Amino acid sequence: MNDLVYPRERTLGMVTLVLGVAAWVALIGGTFGVALLVLAVGYVLYLFVHSALIAHVKGNGVELSEAQFPDIWAQFTACCERLEMKDRPTVYVLNGNGGLNAFATKFLGSQYVVLLADVVDAMKEHPDGVRFYVGHELGHLRMKHLQGQLLRWPALWLPLLGAAYSRARESTCDRHGLACSSSPEAAARAMTALSAGTQRWKSIDLSLYLQQVHHSSGFWMSLHELNAGYPWLTKRVSRVIDPTRALPRRSRLAWFISAFIPYAGPGGALLGVLMMFYAFVIVGAIAVPAFRDQMAKVTLSATATQTQPELDKLAAYYTAHDEPPATLEAAALPAQLSSGAALALNPENMVLTVTTKVGAVLFVPSVDDAGKVSWTCKSGEGTKPTQLPESCRGPSE
Numbered sequence: 001m002n003d004l005v006y007p008r009e010r011t012l013g014m015v016t017l018v019l020g021v022a023a024w025v026a027l028i029g030g031t032f033g034v035a036l037l038v039l040a041v042g043y044v045l046y047l048f049v050h051s052a053l054i055a056h057v058k059g060n061g062v063e064l065s066e067a068q069f070p071d072i073w074a075q076f077t078a079c080c081e082r083l084e085m086k087d088r089p090t091v092y093v094l095n096g097n098g099g100l101n102a103f104a105t106k107f108l109g110s111q112y113v114v115l116l117a118d119v120v121d122a123m124k125e126h127p128d129g130v131r132f133y134v135g136h137e138l139g140h141l142r143m144k145h146l147q148g149q150l151l152r153w154p155a156l157w158l159p160l161l162g163a164a165y166s167r168a169r170e171s172t173c174d175r176h177g178l179a180c181s182s183s184p185e186a187a188a189r190a191m192t193a194l195s196a197g198t199q200r201w202k203s204i205d206l207s208l209y210l211q212q213v214h215h216s217s218g219f220w221m222s223l224h225e226l227n228a229g230y231p232w233l234t235k236r237v238s239r240v241i242d243p244t245r246a247l248p249r250r251s252r253l254a255w256f257i258s259a260f261i262p263y264a265g266p267g268g269a270l271l272g273v274l275m276m277f278y279a280f281v282i283v284g285a286i287a288v289p290a291f292r293d294q295m296a297k298v299t300l301s302a303t304a305t306q307t308q309p310e311l312d313k314l315a316a317y318y319t320a321h322d323e324p325p326a327t328l329e330a331a332a333l334p335a336q337l338s339s340g341a342a343l344a345l346n347p348e349n350m351v352l353t354v355t356t357k358v359g360a361v362l363f364v365p366s367v368d369d370a371g372k373v374s375w376t377c378k379s380g381e382g383t384k385p386t387q388l389p390e391s392c393r394g395p396s397e
Contacts, residue, residue, distance in 0.1 A: 004083075004175045005143070009168035016155040016165050023154030043150065047108075054107045057114055061092035069093065072120060072130055076113075079134045079180035083142055089113050091134070093120055100194055104137035106146045113137045122198035123190060132177035132190035139176030145169050159227075160255075162263030166229035171239065178240050187240045195233055206241070213238050214248055222254035227261050293387055296358040301389035303356050304377065306337045311363060314350060315373035318365070324350035359383030363392070 027035035064073045072093065080088050089104070089111035096116030105112050115133060123129025140146060149156075156162035174191075181187035185206065192209065193201040213234040215221055225232055231239075238245055310333050317331040318324060325331040326347045336342045337354070344353040352363040360380030365373050377392035379385045 004139070004172065004179055006168045006171035006175065008164070009143075009172050012161070012165040012168050016152045016161060017148060019155035019158070019161075020152035024151065027154070039150070046150075050105070050107055053105065054112070057092050057094055057112065061094035061114065064091045064093065072115070075128060075130045075180075076134050079131050079138060082180050083135065083138055083176060085138060085142060087111070089138070089141055091115065093117055100198070102133040102137050104140040104146070106141070111141050113141070118198060119193070122193045122201065125202065126186070126190060128180075128182050128186055129190040129193075131180040131182075132187045135177035135180030136173040138180075139173030140169070142176065143169070143172055145173075157262045157264075159259050159261050159263065163227050163229060166263075167225075167231050170230050171236070174236055174240055175243070184241050188237045191233065191237050191240065206237075209234065210238050210241065217248035217250065219251040219254050222250035223257060226250060226254055226258040227263065229263075229265060293384065296383070296387040297389065299356055299358045300361055300383065300387055301391070303337070303339065303341050303354055303361060304389045304392050306339055306341070307343075307352070307354055307361075307363060310334075310337075310343065311352065311375050314345075314352065314365070315375075318350060318367070318373055319371060324348070353380055355380070359387070361388065 024035070024039070028039075062068060064076060066073055073091075076091050077088075091113045093115050094117065096118050098118060099116050100119050100122060102113070102115045102119055105114070113134065114137075115130065119133055120130060123133075152165075156165065174187075177190075178184060178187045181190065188206060189201060189204070192204050192206070195201070195209070196204050213232070216225065216232050216235060221232070230236075235247055238247060313331050313333055314325065324347055325345070328335060328343060328345050331345075333343060333345070339356070341354050341356045344355070345351075346353070350365045354361050354363065359382030361383060362378045362380045363375050364378055365375055367373055375392065377388055379388055
């Protein structure tokens with residue numbers, strides 16, 4: 001049964017598992033166990049949300065049995081026998097409101113396969129059409145694709161890796177669907193309903209459809225496939241018809257760009273790019289103000305250094321006259337520094353205001369019992385206390 005496994009799936013599965021576990025260990029250790037608590041809360045939320053899905057299926061779907069839809073049940077049991085699955089999941093038919101799909105899920109140890117009614121109806125005239133869809137979903141359960149996802153989760157976001165692992169799993173499940181079908185053509189025709197719809201798949205020209213696979217080598221086709229969880233359907237059908245068939249190579253430029261796009265699930269490159277955009281917005285919202293604060297701090301630090309000689313002049317004037325100067329000129333201070341910062345003096349308390357292009361700094365004097373003048377700085381208009389240089393901050397800053 002090893003021939004049912006896509007060649008790269010086991011390798012990609014092991015890589016994502018190792019990287020995911022390593023990331024969780026690092027997060028748990030780095031956050032002193034907080035990440036473990038988040039993980040536990042997340043699992044509880046997952047159970048709650050997933051229970052709603054299971055309840056919906058059980059409450060609204062039709063459970064298959066030997067007496068209930070025996071024709072579909074026969075295809076299901078034949079597929080289980082072909083895949084040597086002794087523990088058979090419960091299978092339901094559910095109204096998909098026009099959707100052509102099927103899915104497998106697991107909840108608290110119980111396994112389920114759900115066939116949407118439109119898929120079943122579309123395959124009404126296909127002798128074993130349902131078998132491909134059943135086999136595909138049984139492949140997920142047989143290969144335990146629903147297990148370990150939480151452990152792998154941190155690694156699945158990595159560019160190229162997460163999407164490649166998802167596509168490999170889908171290719172493996174296509175092989176399971178093929179194994180349940182009477183022939184490669186029967187499996188391929190069942191798949192084309194996903195392209196042509198519930199009726200047109202019957203008259204589709206498979207040879208012409210397979211020729212469309214050459215489009216997948218283009219830049220945009222390559223880019224979106226490299227960031228998607230499913231291979232293009234033309235490729236999937238081609239592999240079902242002939243697993244050894246060489247498929248067109250993807251664009252090298254698309255490979256390069258995809259190396260910078262995180263995997264965002266089945267939505268592919270669009271969601272990945274949106275994630276990057278929002279990440280840049282968030283980082284920008286944090287980094288830009290921090291950068292501005294740092295640049296302002298550098299400017300104000302240089303201003304404090306340039307202002308020191310003028311503060312010395314003010315202190316000398318006060319020591320000599322026992323009172324503040326009435327004007328800047330009286331203490332031989334210029335109206336502005338060489339950097340262009342403007343000086344303004346309050347003659348009542350000798351507070352010197354230095355206004356720079358990033359904001360103002362107030363230099364406030366204090367006199368000790370020996371008559372020595374010392375200075376501290378406070379933030380003025382347009383300046384945050386955190387932007388003040390450490391050398392002149394007062395105790396309250």
